[in-house]
Amino acid sequence: MGVSRGVNKVILIGNVGKDPEIKHLDNGMVIANIRLATSEMYRNKNNEKVTNTEWHHVVLFKNQAEVAEKYVKKGDPLYIEGRIRTRSWEDKEGNKRYTTEIIGNNMQMLGGGKKSDDTSVSQGNEVTESEGATEIPDDEDDLPF
Numbered sequence: 001m002g003v004s005r006g007v008n009k010v011i012l013i014g015n016v017g018k019d020p021e022i023k024h025l026d027n028g029m030v031i032a033n034i035r036l037a038t039s040e041m042y043r044n045k046n047n048e049k050v051t052n053t054e055w056h057h058v059v060l061f062k063n064q065a066e067v068a069e070k071y072v073k074k075g076d077p078l079y080i081e082g083r084i085r086t087r088s089w090e091d092k093e094g095n096k097r098y099t100t101e102i103i104g105n106n107m108q109m110l111g112g113g114k115k116s117d118d119t120s121v122s123q124g125n126e127v128t129e130s131e132g133a134t135e136i137p138d139d140e141d142d143l144p145f
Contacts, residue, residue, distance in 0.1 A: 008083040010102050012056055013110070014038035016076045020060075022069045032065035034058040036078060036102075057101040058082070064107050071109060081106035 017035035024030055039053045058080055060068050072078065082104040091097050 010080070010082050010084055012036055012038055012058070012078075012080045012102065014056070014078065014080075016072055016074055016078060017055065018074045020068045020072050022065065030062060030065040030069065032060040032068035032072075034060065034068060034072065034078070036080065056080075057099065058104050059101050060104045060107060064104060067107070067109075077110040079106075079108040079110055080104045 014036040017037050021033040022030065023033075034057075036056045036058050037053050038056065039051050041049055041051050044050050080102060082102045084100060085103050086098060086100045088096055088098045
């Protein structure tokens with residue numbers, strides 16, 4: 001038997017919790033950090049509606065980050081495909097901290113949002129990032145979000 005390979009794939013459809021945080025690195029790389037909320041509704045044993053919201057930290061790079069910077073705003077619905085990554089860093093007090101994030105490699109803007117100058121963004125606007133080196137600098141002390 002050969003070595004088994006794993007699958008690390010995430011698909012999310014949710015709403016942006018706040019405007020994306022954009023970083024422009026000295027080497028020209030653009031990184032967008034997005035808080036995405038996904039919600040599920042169900043009825044409990046008393047037949048009451050219950051909403052469970054999960055918050056996801058999504059990281060976009062390069063072209064996707066540039067699109068997010070220009071067009072994505074708080075409340076916008078997004079489709080994200082990517083992979084889960086957990087990483088660690090040391091905070092200012094020397095404590096080891098961890099964060100789990102979604103590294104997005106496919107983003108689609110849903111719902112036909114608008115730019116600030118009222119120019120329409122086409123519905124289903126898709127940006128796909130080719131696989132490559134997409135590492136976040138380890139100097140982010142303000143993590144996890």
